[in-house]
Amino acid sequence: MKEDIxxxxxxxxxxxxxxxxxTLVFPQVGFLEWMTxxxxxIGAYRVCGSEKYSPKRAYWYGFLTVFVFYFxxxxxxxxLHPLDSVGIxxxxxxxxxxxxxxxxxxxxxxxxGLIFLLFKLLxxxxxxxxxxxxxxxxxxxxxxxxxxSSTLHWTGVPWGRLCLGQANYxxxxxxxxxxxxxxxxxxxxxxxxxxxxxxxxxxxxRRAIICTAVAAALMLSNLLLGIVLMDAKTExxxxxxxxxxxxxxxxxxxxTSKTLEETKQIYAKLTGQAVADGAELIxxxxxxxxxxxxxxxYICNYLSSLAREYDVTMLVGALYRxxxxxxxxxxxxxxxxxxxxxxxxxxxHLVPFGEYVPMRELILAVIPxxxxxxxxxxxxxxxxxxxxxxxxxWGSIGGLLCFDSIYEELALDSVRDGAELLVLSSNDSWFxxxxxIYQHEAQAMLRAIETGRYLVRSGNTGISTVIxxxxxxxxxxxxxxxxxxxxxxxLKTNTTLYSHIGNLFVYICIASYFACLTxxxxxxxxxxx
Numbered sequence: 152m153k154e155d156i157x158x159x160x161x162x163x164x165x166x167x168x169x170x171x172x173x174t175l176v177f178p179q180v181g182f183l184e185w186m187t188x189x190x191x192x193i194g195a196y197r198v199c200g201s202e203k204y205s206p207k208r209a210y211w212y213g214f215l216t217v218f219v220f221y222f223x224x225x226x227x228x229x230x231l232h233p234l235d236s237v238g239i240x241x242x243x244x245x246x247x248x249x250x251x252x253x254x255x256x257x258x259x260x261x262x263x264g265l266i267f268l269l270f271k272l273l274x275x276x277x278x279x280x281x282x283x284x285x286x287x288x289x290x291x292x293x294x295x296x297x298x299x300s301s302t303l304h305w306t307g308v309p310w311g312r313l314c315l316g317q318a319n320y321x322x323x324x325x326x327x328x329x330x331x332x333x334x335x336x337x338x339x340x341x342x343x344x345x346x347x348x349x350x351x352x353x354x355x356x357r358r359a360i361i362c363t364a365v366a367a368a369l370m371l372s373n374l375l376l377g378i379v380l381m382d383a384k385t386e387x388x389x390x391x392x393x394x395x396x397x398x399x400x401x402x403x404x405x406x407t408s409k410t411l412e413e414t415k416q417i418y419a420k421l422t423g424q425a426v427a428d429g430a431e432l433i434x435x436x437x438x439x440x441x442x443x444x445x446x447x448x449y450i451c452n453y454l455s456s457l458a459r460e461y462d463v464t465m466l467v468g469a470l471y472r473x474x475x476x477x478x479x480x481x482x483x484x485x486x487x488x489x490x491x492x493x494x495x496x497x498x499x500h501l502v503p504f505g506e507y508v509p510m511r512e513l514i515l516a517v518i519p520x521x522x523x524x525x526x527x528x529x530x531x532x533x534x535x536x537x538x539x540x541x542x543x544x545w546g547s548i549g550g551l552l553c554f555d556s557i558y559e560e561l562a563l564d565s566v567r568d569g570a571e572l573l574v575l576s577s578n579d580s581w582f583x584x585x586x587x588i589y590q591h592e593a594q595a596m597l598r599a600i601e602t603g604r605y606l607v608r609s610g611n612t613g614i615s616t617v618i619x620x621x622x623x624x625x626x627x628x629x630x631x632x633x634x635x636x637x638x639x640x641x642l643k644t645n646t647t648l649y650s651h652i653g654n655l656f657v658y659i660c661i662a663s664y665f666a667c668l669t670x671x672x673x674x675x676x677x678x679x680x
Contacts, residue, residue: 160197164216167191172223174316176586178593184316185342185370191216192347195290199271200279209271210264217263217297221256224311227587228252251504258306266293269664276671277678284362287344289667292660295337299657302558305503309557310590313339318593321622322377327600328647329380330656332559337656338373342366381621385603387641389571391545393432394425394637395609395617397628398439402580402611406441414440415453417633425635426461432543436611437468437480437553437578444469444483445491455489462487464543468552468576468609470532471495477533480506482550482576484541494542496550497535500558506532538565546571546642551598553577556591556608559654562598566650571642573598573606580612584630588614596622603647605640 167190174184198204198212228251234244270290273279279286294313301307314335317323327335349362398417404410422433440450444467458465464487471481480498485491501507508514538561540547549570555561556575565573575595579588592614599606599618606618613630617638626636 160194161212161215163190163197164194164212165219167194168216168219169223171313171316172220172311175224175311175313175590176226178316178318178589181316181319184313184339186346188313188340188343189347189350192287192290192344193351195267195270196286196347196351199267199274200286204271206268206271210268212264213267214260214264217266218256218260221259221263221311222252224590225252225255227582227585228255230582230585230587255308259301259308259311262300262307263297266290266297269293273664273668273671275675276668277674278667278671281674284348285667287341287348287362289664291337291340291344292664294340295333295660296657296664298336299333299654302560305509312336312597314597315590315593318589318596322374322381324597324600324622325377325380326373327597328603328649330652331601331649331654332597333654333660334656335373337660338369342370345369385620385643385645387643389545389642390639391431391543391572391642392429392637392639393434393607393617394428394430394635395434395607395615395626395628396421396425396436396439396635397610397613397615397633398436399612399631399633400439400580402578411440411450419457421633421635422457422461422463422465425637426463428635428637430635430637431463432545433463433465434574434576434607434609435465435467436609436615437482437576438470439467439576439611440469442470443472443478444481445471451491454483454485455491458485458487459489466541466548466550466574466576468578471497478531479533479535480552481535482541482552482574484543484548492541494539496539496541496552498532498552498555499535499537499561500555501532501534502554507534538568538570540565540568540570549573549604551575553579556598557594559598559601562602562604563650563653566602566604566646570604571644572640573602573604575606575608577608577610579610579614579630583612588630592616601647601649603645603650604643607636607640609636 167188170187171184174181174187198209228248232244232248233241270293273289298312301309312332314324314332324335345362345366349359353359396418398414400414425433442450444450454467465485467483467485469481469483471479482496483491484494503509538549540549547569549565551573562573579591582588595606595608596618599620600622603620605620608616613628615628615636616624617626617636617640618624620643625638628634628636
């Protein structure tokens, strides 16, 4: 390569990160994602394939690449400001929002830089010299493992999965029902990687043509298989008409007795309208009432009378306190006769800083304004321990609450435990009509496709939807509007391949990298002998 790699590699990486991030923010142009990572691959090939770059420098180039990608994705933190509606002054609000917008990408980029470091280590062996076509595959494997690693600890948030850029192109997502969403991300990476290889080594015409053909074949195969999978139908003996209510009650509003009465009136009206539209099961948003419901006789009586009045089953989001005074974010099931079921779903994956503060003493000492935010949010909740399926006359329901829906293992556990339908109650009102709520809704689509289950999503201010097992929207209520999404849904008992094998594909990726590294080291030692 005659170019000055020091001069051009970093711009390639940052441009690719920026463009790819934008395809997740604007999924309408998600088809471009099959090309936007080409600059990242070109930069990675140059940085990691050149002896002029040390492993340390490779790591920091990877860090910057991942940071820019997530910095674009998390721009919606800006919509949190100002926080004066919850009693936080403007300066503290700026500090908190900045900490989120900059801090979370940093937390993602710290392990993200390892993609480049490990890719560099592989280049230092004999393997990629002997088998250069493994370069796009090995980098793709490492990125996929990084995506998956974001689900393992509170510092990682799997918000920026590459497959989310395909939210508007459902056939491209259907293979998630076979091997999971990480497989779709892998295909996107692989196509970009082979195209980048063809461009970088275009002087080798035969090699460039083969790489281009492989990229085209991968993309076309995924599309055709997706079309076939979308066409495949599974029969269900049970259907129920479900409505997801959206009262458009914003979390920025201070809760008072007046707010409570307005909320009761709005949801009573929506419940009546949904029942008149044939709804047999009503889903309310997360913390529709931000109170500990089992301690609040007044609201419990209101909900019981509403269920009896309309002879309807309701799932209502609120707080729950157990006998040890632990407080949970919960989803209650209320029968048509007004009784509260003992089966209460407790949120399993809490939002850091919103519902609890990890490493509380250290973080509050480093960022003092978070202490004020912590007090306001009352973020001392406890996470639930299991899927806690809720039984209805139609079948078993697997509950999810807001943040739960971006962790595929939670929906997977519910289906493996027997859930025939997934219900998601969420509260995205903090982010108004930003890209955040559309990205969050796209995560719900993935959970439906992966598990082969219909999913009903109710949001305080939106988006509220009814999604089929193929990710098709049967009903939709726009953000920042009052209304309900209603449709007939099927309760499914069949299982997808992914429901059985889970993230086996990721484990294969991990094993394949270390196998390649071992082979490369052995070949390198033999060469020196």
